[in-house]
Amino acid sequence: MTTAFAGVLFILSLIVALAVAYRYLGDYVFKVVSGTRHSAVERGLYKVMGVNPAAEQSWGTYARSLLAFSAVSMLALYGFLRLQDHLLTTPQFAAGINERVFAHLAWNTAVSFVTNTNWQAYSGEATMTHFVQAAGLAVQNFVSAAVGIAVAITLVRGFARSRTDKLGNFWVDLTRITLRLLLPLSAIAAVLLIAGGVVQNFSDGTVVSTLTGGQQHLTGGLVASQEAIKELGTNGGGFYNVNSAHPFENPASWTNWLEIFLLLCLPIAMPRVFGRMIGDNRQGYAIVAVMATLALASVALTNVFELNASGTVPSAVGAALEGKEIRFGVSNSATFAAATTLTSTGAVNSFHDSYTALGGMMPMVNMMLGEVAPGGVGAGLYGMLVIAVLTVFIAGLMVGRTPEYLGKKIGAREIKFASLYFLVTPVLVLSGTAAALATGNWSTQANAGPHGFSEVLYAFTSAANNNGSAFAGLTVNTPWWDTALGLAMFLGRFLPIILVLRLAGSLARQKPVPVSAGTLPTHRPLFIGMVVGVVLILVALTFLPALALGPLAEGL
């Protein structure tokens, strides 16, 4: 079997598995978020938290609860990081490693994990204790994912409900999604990963004498439990510096398949939840069709560029193998790279910085799409629904009708929130990149010329879109970079969330408009094609000039 054919089968098998997940995982998530009965454990937790699960919230209260929770999360994680050498540290760590988490790194890391970005300006094995990884960082892997899903569900409630200002209860959504969805799935995935060879222990590791008489420290840690939620919650923050390229995080070709499946399954299943909640599964199919079209095109292109191995060094080597592992090979690495940036995961199993120029551009383009194909858990669905709102508005302008989507009028208010939503990340990406260049903060790059520019552009694209992957040649653990990227992650997460909740509030208040002959059907191929077109045109208009200075200049 040729490498290319095996790579195609790898992608096809993922598609089949994801189609199953769409149907069954989607129905399960629907049950989780729409059920009204609380288990005894949940009732106990609500009592401890001091919240009334029966009290539904308006968009404003929901947003304030979410922001309060995120603010406390950030403070707690910041505290953990700054105090980690006093918390259950191991003697080996305290003695052997003197790297400290400075204030700017702690700020950056706290924001990074709370915003579901998981940008890492540190090296996991050298900087974080087992305790902080598990009780600090991995906790945010769970709850930041739950927050994303909760926001998406709230927006869908805005479409599904009418003449109300009640949009659900943040604490209930957070609890149910974490306990009923993320925890059990993570536990299953963690055990599978251990069976594949991912480590799960609380030791300092083992020092061995190698065959040639050298010493090697085989590191330990609670890796499997963290790895599972890292992919499932589209987080991406690796236990180790080299993330899912590390054999202890991703030991085999089938664990690689599993990790790609895990990071795609929830974002792909979310449109099913949307279809079920609004009582029209065809709308869910339409949204997932848009996601799948864009995703397939991107995966295929990334594979083609990487297998072609153009560029001076790949031509000299004969394959784009720098920064890639033998057990995965070029094709499965390219598929992982596309999947991790099409979602908001940002885990890597190979190093994008060493990709061919155009192969390395694809992850950037994926993130610039706004991570909607299929995007982060929750974030992908709400991002795509905002683009669907923009699309019906543009279509309405073309035929001179009042635009409506799912029985809700898209008026001036709605389109204002949707447009502002779309503008947030490009503004952050482009102004951040400009600021780095203007202040001379790119002298730290190891690659000169267009590739150096790509590294800076990639960093801000990744941070503002809450992805977390990197062209890792850039030195980013400096006060300037930690602060700037921290701000990009913070604003890139919470401004869109506030706008989405505001939009949900505005939609829920409306009374539904009946379907008429003038209503644009939003489940037909025509609409699917239009949404794809809107995504591509908006992104091309926004980012082509920047891409021309980086990867296009290098690759063409």
Added chain:
Amino acid sequence: MRIPSWISQHGAAVRAVLVFTVITGLLYPAVILGIAQLPGLSDKAGGSIVEANGQPVGSSLIGQSFLDAQGNPVKKYFQSRPSATYEFEYNTDGTAASNLGPESIEGNEALLTTVCARSKAVGELEGVDGARPYCTKGGVGAVLRVFYSEGLKGKVQRAVSVNELCPATPFLAAHEGVTVECAQPGGDYAGGVLVPVRGDAAESPAVPADAVTASGSGLDPHISVAYAKLQAPRVARERGLPLDRVLKLVGAHTTARFLGFMGEPAVSVLELNLALDRE
């Protein structure tokens, strides 16, 4: 006194963070840790440690360096891929990739020269031609800085082989009729246009791709089947074993694609070397 709701919400937020820290940060990893103690899982959860003569010598999942203290290959062992970890190769406490791009072609630290130098060294070790496209015979990147009369176009006025420091003899005598110079140490050639020169090396070099590139983790436990086959004659010679026997062991320690289509065939270097030591 009634607490205003915007403060009580923060109370809920503090309690919620505590609750989820206990559940997802302590209970969940502890439960998984407990499951990891089950037979069949415990060895893997502990790091898949392999032993020789009762002593742990490594992990079947983590690559090792088979260089001696001077940094030269130990000839009786199959060699791992190059590694870009911090400080020294296969450093598990500082995993890293090179992060050098496809056009990192100028200078001693550039990826191209690293690749060319590795190819030359592996070729010499295994007794095959280490030539590659875009590499000089001397094992550096074959790259010129070409100065044109009108900046980016016009007549060639000067050509410098940037990876060959004087007094080296440039790999190319002349470029478009202009004599190629060696590069002065510390010389500034930024005004010239970078021109990599393909040369006449074969499209598929004798030294495989994985022998000249660093992996993503820097801990890749595998090499390609092609690289193992290239090394087999040397290992057989050093150990006085028949080549057939060594190739059979290579086959026994090759992992095929999972289900026939996942990943690439891979030879586990540490396990192969351990098997050779047991012969």
